[in-house]
Amino acid sequence: MIPLEFVLIITSVLFVIGAAGVILKKNAIMILMCIEIMLNAAIINLVAFSSYFGDATGQGFALFSIGIAAAEVTIALAILLNLNKLRKTVDVDEINLLRW
Amino acid sequence: MDILEYAWLIPVLPLLAFVFIGFFGKKLNDLNGYIAVGGVGAGMVLALWTAFELLTTGRVYSTSQTWVVLSSEYTLEMGVYLDNVAAMMLIVVSFIAFLVVVYSTAYMHDQGPRRHRYFTEICLFVGVMLGLVLANNFFQMFVFWELVGLCSYLLIGFWYERPSAARAAKKAFLVTRVGDVMFMVGLFILFTELGTFNYEQVWHALDTADPTMMAFAAFFLFGGAIGKSAQFPLHDWLPDAMEGPTTVSALIHAATMVNAGVYLVARSFPIIATSAEVSLFVGAIGGITAFVAASMALCAPKIKGVLAYSTVSQLGYMILGLGAGAFLWHHGHHVEGSIAFGAGLFHLMNHAFFKGQLFLGAGAVIHYVHTEDLAQMGGLGKYMKVSMITMLISCISIAGIPPLSGFWSKDEVLAVTFEAGDAGLTFMVLWVLGVLTAFMTAFYMFRMWFMVFKGQPNEGTRHATEHGHHKHEAPIAMLLPLVILAALAFASGFALFIGDGFFGAIYFEHAHVLTMGERLTEVFTSPLTYISIVAAVSGIMLAYFSFYKTKISAEKVVSKGFPKAMHQLLLDRYKFPVAYDKIGYVGVYGFSLLLDKFDRYVIDGIVNGIAAFLTKAGGVVRKLQNGYVQSYATLLLIGVSVIVILLYVVGVLR
Numbered sequence: 003m004i005p006l007e008f009v010l011i012i013t014s015v016l017f018v019i020g021a022a023g024v025i026l027k028k029n030a031i032m033i034l035m036c037i038e039i040m041l042n043a044a045i046i047n048l049v050a051f052s053s054y055f056g057d058a059t060g061q062g063f064a065l066f067s068i069g070i071a072a073a074e075v076t077i078a079l080a081i082l083l084n085l086n087k088l089r090k091t092v093d094v095d096e097i098n099l100l101r102w
Numbered sequence: 103m104d105i106l107e108y109a110w111l112i113p114v115l116p117l118l119a120f121v122f123i124g125f126f127g128k129k130l131n132d133l134n135g136y137i138a139v140g141g142v143g144a145g146m147v148l149a150l151w152t153a154f155e156l157l158t159t160g161r162v163y164s165t166s167q168t169w170v171v172l173s174s175e176y177t178l179e180m181g182v183y184l185d186n187v188a189a190m191m192l193i194v195v196s197f198i199a200f201l202v203v204v205y206s207t208a209y210m211h212d213q214g215p216r217r218h219r220y221f222t223e224i225c226l227f228v229g230v231m232l233g234l235v236l237a238n239n240f241f242q243m244f245v246f247w248e249l250v251g252l253c254s255y256l257l258i259g260f261w262y263e264r265p266s267a268a269r270a271a272k273k274a275f276l277v278t279r280v281g282d283v284m285f286m287v288g289l290f291i292l293f294t295e296l297g298t299f300n301y302e303q304v305w306h307a308l309d310t311a312d313p314t315m316m317a318f319a320a321f322f323l324f325g326g327a328i329g330k331s332a333q334f335p336l337h338d339w340l341p342d343a344m345e346g347p348t349t350v351s352a353l354i355h356a357a358t359m360v361n362a363g364v365y366l367v368a369r370s371f372p373i374i375a376t377s378a379e380v381s382l383f384v385g386a387i388g389g390i391t392a393f394v395a396a397s398m399a400l401c402a403p404k405i406k407g408v409l410a411y412s413t414v415s416q417l418g419y420m421i422l423g424l425g426a427g428a429f430l431w432h433h434g435h436h437v438e439g440s441i442a443f444g445a446g447l448f449h450l451m452n453h454a455f456f457k458g459q460l461f462l463g464a465g466a467v468i469h470y471v472h473t474e475d476l477a478q479m480g481g482l483g484k485y486m487k488v489s490m491i492t493m494l495i496s497c498i499s500i501a502g503i504p505p506l507s508g509f510w511s512k513d514e515v516l517a518v519t520f521e522a523g524d525a526g527l528t529f530m531v532l533w534v535l536g537v538l539t540a541f542m543t544a545f546y547m548f549r550m551w552f553m554v555f556k557g558q559p560n561e562g563t564r565h566a567t568e569h570g571h572h573k574h575e576a577p578i579a580m581l582l583p584l585v586i587l588a589a590l591a592f593a594s595g596f597a598l599f600i601g602d603g604f605f606g607a608i609y610f611e612h613a614h615v616l617t618m619g620e621r622l623t624e625v626f627t628s629p630l631t632y633i634s635i636v637a638a639v640s641g642i643m644l645a646y647f648s649f650y651k652t653k654i655s656a657e658k659v660v661s662k663g664f665p666k667a668m669h670q671l672l673l674d675r676y677k678f679p680v681a682y683d684k685i686g687y688v689g690v691y692g693f694s695l696l697l698d699k700f701d702r703y704v705i706d707g708i709v710n711g712i713a714a715f716l717t718k719a720g721g722v723v724r725k726l727q728n729g730y731v732q733s734y735a736t737l738l739l740i741g742v743s744v745i746v747i748l749l750y751v752v753g754v755l756r
Contacts, residue, residue, distance in 0.1 A: 025736050033732075098729030 009050040016043035030085070030092040034078050041071050106163040109152045110182050112192065113233035115145040116199075120225035127218045135207035138221040142196070142203045142228050149196035149232065153189035157607050160186070164238055164302065176297060183238030183301055186608050187368055190447060191235040191361070194454045198357040199228040201583035205462050206349045208579035209469060220260065224353070227253035231358040235365065239299035240289055240323075243369070247285070247330070247362060251278050254359050258346040270345035277339040277682070281329015285366075288322030291315055292373075305372045317377035323370045324384055331363025333421060334391040337414045338678040341398075344406040344474075348465035351406060355413040356458030364420045364450050371424060371443055371610055375431040382528055385425025385519070389532030392418030394676065396542040400549075401660070401672050404474040405464050408550045409457070412500065415539060416453045420446045422536060423515040426522035426529060427610070433525045440612040442518035444605040448597070449511035455594050456496040456508060459587035463493040466576045466584065467554055471562040476553045478562030483555035485567060488581050490555045492588035497551045499591045501544035502638040507595030509638075512540060513631055520630055540634050544641025552649035 016039055023036030045064045052060025086092055119141020127134045155161070166181030203224060210217050230253060234246035252275075259271025293299060295315045296307045308316060327333065332340035340360070344351055354360060367374070367384065374380050392415045399411030427442025466489045467482060468474055483490040499506035502513065516536050523530035559567070597604045598621055605614040616624065625631055648654040660669035674680070726737070749755050 021739060025732055025739070094731050097731070101727050101729030 006050060006054045009046065013043040013046045013050070016040075016046070028093050028095055030082050030094050030097075033094065034075065034082070038071065038075065041067065045071075105148075105151050105155050106161070106184060107165075108148065109163070109184055109236060112145050112149045112152065112196070113229045113236060115148065116141045116225045116229035116232065120222055120229055123218065123225060124222040127222065128215075131217070132207075134217055134221040135203075135210070138203050138225050139200070139207060141225055142200050145228070145232060146196040146200040149192040152184065153192045156184055156189035157186060160607075166238055166300065176293070178241055179239055179300065180242055181238035181300075182236050184236070187365075187447060188235055190451060190608050191365055192232070194451050195228070195231050195235060195357050195361065198454055198458045198587070199231070199353060201458065201586060202349050202353050202357065202462070203228070205352075205465070205580050205583045206347075208577040209349050209465055210347065216260075220257075220347070223253055223256045223260075224350075227257065227353060227358055231362065234362055238301060240292065240301070240304070240369070241299040243366065244285060244289060247326070247366075248282065250359055250362055251275060251282065251330075254278075254343070254354055257350040257354075258343045260346050260350065264345065267345040270339075270342040273682075274339040274343050277336050278329040281326045281336055281363075284322045284329070285326025288319050288324075288326065288370075291319040291322065295319065301369060308372055308376055311376075313376055316373055317380050320370060320374040320377055320380045321383065324367060324374065324380065324387075327363035327366045327421070328387065329363070330366070331360045331417045331421065332391075332414050333363070333387050333418065334394055335678070337391060337395060338675065338682060340414055341402075341407055341410040341675065342679075344404070344410050348406065348461060348468055351410070352458050352461030352465065355409070355461055356454045360413060360417055361450060361454065364417065364424070364446065367421060367424045368443070368447060371428055371431075374425075375428040375439065378429065378432045378526075381425055381428035381432050382526060383425075385422050385429060385522065385529060385532055388418045388421030388423070388425050389519070389535045390418070391415070392422060392539040393535040393542075396539045396546065398672050398675055399546040400542060401669055402546075403476060403673075405467065405476055405479070405550060405554065406461075406474055408476070408546055409460050409464060412460075412543065412547065413453075413457055415543065416449065416457065416500070418539070419512060419515050419536065420449050420453070422446075422519055422532060423449060426515075426519045426532075429522045429526060429529065430518070431610075435521075435525070437612050437614060438518065438521055440609045441514070441605055441614050442522070443610040444608045444614070445511060445514035445518050447608050448604050449515055451597070452499070452507040452511045452591075452594050455587055456499045456591035459492060459496040459584060459591050460500070462580070462584050462587065463489050463496070466580055469576060469580070471566040473562040475562065476550065478560050479554045480557040481555070481559035481563050486555070486576075488584060489576070492584045493551060493555075495588045496591045497547040499595075500547055501642060502540055502634055503642075504635065505595065506592055507590075509635075510595035510598055510625075513625060513634055516540070516634055517628065517630055537633060537637050541637040541641040544638040545645045548642050548645035549649050552645060556650050557652075 020036045020038075020040030020043060023039065024033050027033050027036060045067050048060045048064045048067070052058065052064070082092055085097065089096065091097070119137050122141075123130075123134050123137055127137070130137070156163070161184075163184040164181060166179045168177050169180040170178040172178065203221075206220070206224065210220055213220065227250070230246045230249035234243055234250060237243040237246060255271050255275040258274050259267050261267045262271070289299070292304065295311055296304055298304060298307070329336045332338075340355075343354060346354075374384055395411045395414035395418060399408050399415065402408045402411055423442050423446030427439045427446065429439075430442055431439030467479070467486065470486060471479055471482065473479070495506070499508040502509045504510075516533060519529050519533045519536055523533055599618040602613065602615045603617075603621060605616070607613075644654075660666050671677070726733075746755070
C-alpha cells in the first residue's frame with residue numbers, strides 16, 4: 003500500500019506543473035493539455051482519499067469527472083478549431099479582443 | 103324663528119354671489135355689479151338683523167361641529183360664535199362693504215370686462231371677512247384670515263400690468279405673511295398648551311394654564327395682528343396698497359383687512375391680559391404706530407397716501423386702547439379694562455365709518471380730476487359740493503372735534519391710556535404720544551381738505567374743468583354712499599347714548615352702563631378731554647393758516663436746516679421701505695447666497711467628488727481587463743491561493 007502522502011506529493015507536483023503551464027504556455031492547445039494535467043491531479047486525489055477512507059464515493063466522482071473532462075475537451079477543441087479557422091492562430095496573446 | 107340659527111348664512115350669501123359671478127359672470131357686464139350688490143346686500147340684511155338680535159337681548163350664541171379629528175384628544179372644529187363684539191363687527195363690515203359695492207358699480211364702470219374679475223374678488227373678500235368675524239375658534243379664524251390676505255393680494259394687484267401695483271400686491275402679501283407666521287406660532291403654542299382653539303374653552307382654560315407659555319402665545323398672536331393691521335414695524339405695506347382701485351382701499355381700510363387684526367387682538371384679549379409685559383408691548387406698539395404714521399401723513403404728497411397713513415395711525419389708537427385695557431385688566435382694574443376694551447372697538451367702528459367715507463370721497467375726487475397728486479388739485483370745492491361737505495364732516499370727525507364720532511372714541515382711548523398710566527409709567531408716555539398724534543391728525547386731515555377743495559385751482563383741476571367733460575361731480579351711486587357714511591361719521595359716536603350706551607353693549611365681561619347725563623359729565627369734567635380738544639383745534643388752525651390763508655408757507659418751513667432733513671425723512675417714510683429692502687436683500691438674499699454657495703461647493707462638491715473618484719478609480723481598475731486570458735488565470739490562481747492561505751491562517755481549515 004502506497005502511503006497517502008506519496009500520492010499527495012505526486013498530485014501536488016502534477017497540479018503545479020499544470021498551473022504553470024496554463025499561465026506560461028502561449029499555445030492554446032498546450033494550455034488545454036495543462037488544464038487536463040491539473041484535472042488529472044485532482045482526480046488522482048479523489049481516488050487516493052477514496053481508498054484511504056475506504057469510501058467508494060470518491061471513485062464514483064473520479065469516473066464522473068473523467069466523463070465531464072472528456073466532454074469539456076471536446077467543446078474546447080471545437081472552439082479552438084473555429085478560432086484557428088477565423089484568426090489563423092492558436093496563440094492566446096493574439097486573442098485579446100475582449101478587453102477595456 | 104331664531105335668526106341666530108341662520109347666522110352662518112351671512113358669509114355664505116356673498117360667497118354665493120362670488121361663485122355665481124365667477125362662473126357665469128363673463129358675459130353679464132353691468133349685471134355683475136348688481137349681483138354683487140344683491141349678494142352682499144342680502145348678507146348685510148341678515149347681518150344687521152343678527153346684530154340687532156344679539157345687542158338687544160345680550161345673548162351669546164355658539165354652535166360647533168367637529169371638522170378634523172387629529173386624535174382622540176385633539177380635534178379641529180368649525181362653528182359660529184356670536185357675541186356683542188361679533189355683532190359690532192358684523193354691522194361695520196357688512197354695512198360698509200355693501201356701500202362700497204354700491205359705489206363700485208359706478209366707480210368701476212369704465213373698466214369693461216375687468217369688472218367681472220373685480221366683482222368676483224370683492225364678493226369673496228366680503229364673504230371671507232364675514233366668515234372671519236363669525237368664527238368660533240382661532241383656527242377657523244386663521245383659515246379666513248389667510249383668505250382675506252389672498253383677496254387683498256388679488257385686489258391690490260388689480261391693475262397687475264402696472265409694475266408698481268404688482269409690487270405693492272406682493273409687498274402686502276409678503277409683509278402680512280411675516281405676521282401670519284407669528285400667528286401660526288401662537289396657534290401652535292395655544293394648541294399644545296390648552297388642546298383647543300375654541301374661544302370660550304381657551305378663555306376658561308387660562309386660569310390653570312402656564313403663564314409663561316400664555317405670554318408667548320399672546321405675543322405671537324399679537325404678531326399676527328401687527329402684520330394684518332399694519333402696526334409698526336410691519337406698517338409699510340398699507341401705504342403701498344394704494345395701488346389698487348380706491349374702492350378696494352376703502353374696503354381694506356374701513357371694513358375688512360385691517361380690522362381683522364384688531365378683531366384678533368379683541369378675541370385674544372384675555373390671553374394678552376394674562377401678561378403685563380405683553381399688554382404693555384401691545385399698548386406701546388399701538389402708541390408708536392399712531393405717532394409714527396401720523397408724522398408720515400404730515401407731508402404725504404398724494405391724497406390716498408394721507409388717508410393710508412391716517413388709517414395706520416388710527417389703527418394704532420385702537421391697539422393702544424386694547425393694550426391699555428389688557429394692562430388694566432391684568433392689574434385687577436376689571437371695569438376700567440373692560441371700558442378700554444370697548445374704547446378700542448368703539449374707535450374701530452367710528453373709524454370704519456369716517457375712513458370709509460374719506461376713501462370713497464377721495465375716489466370721487468380722483469374720478470373727477472384723474473390725478474392723486476394733492477399739489478395738482480385745489481379749488482375743487484366749487485365743482486364738488488357733496489364730496490366737499492361730506493369729507494369736511496369726516497375730517498372734523500377724525501380730528502376729534504365734539505360732538506362728532508371721532509371725538510368720543512379717541513377721547514375714550516386717550517382717557518383709558520391715561521388711566522393705565524397710573525399702573526405703568528410707559529402708558530403716560532404713550533398718552534403724550536397719543537395727544538401729539540391727535541394734533542397731527544387734525545393738521546394733516548385739514549391740510550388734505552384745504553389742498554383739495556380750497557385755494558387756487560392747480561393744473562389738474564383746470565384740466566378737469568376746462569374740458570367740460572364732467573357736468574356732474576359723480577353719479578348718484580357714488581354720492582349716496584358718501585352721504586350715508588358722512589351721516590354715520592357724524593352720528594356713530596352717539597352710540598354712547600343709545601340704550602345702555604356703547605360700553606353697556608360692547609364690553610368684556612363687565613358692562614359699564616351710564617346714562618347720557620352721567621356720560622357727558624364724565625367726559626366734560628375731565629381736563630384730559632380739553633387737552634385733546636385743544637390739540638385738535640390747534641392742528642386745524644395750523645392747517646388753516648398754512649394751507650388756506652397761506653400766512654405760514656409750508657415750503658419755506660421745510661426749505662432748509664433741520665425741518666428740511668425731517669421733511670425728507672418723512673417723505674422717505676423713515677426709510678422703512680429701504681430698510682425692508684435691505685433686510686430682504688442682506689438677510690434673505692445674503693442667506694440665499696450662502697446657501698447657494700453651500701449647495702454649489704459643499705453638496706455638489708461631495709456628489710461630484712464621489713463621481714469623479716469612481717471614474718478615476720474605474721479608469722485605473724479597468725486596465726486589469728486587458729484581454730489576455732492568461733493574466734486572468736494568474737490573478738485567479740493568486741486570488742484563490744491567498745484565500746486558502748488566509749483561511750488556513752485564521753484556522754477555518756485546521
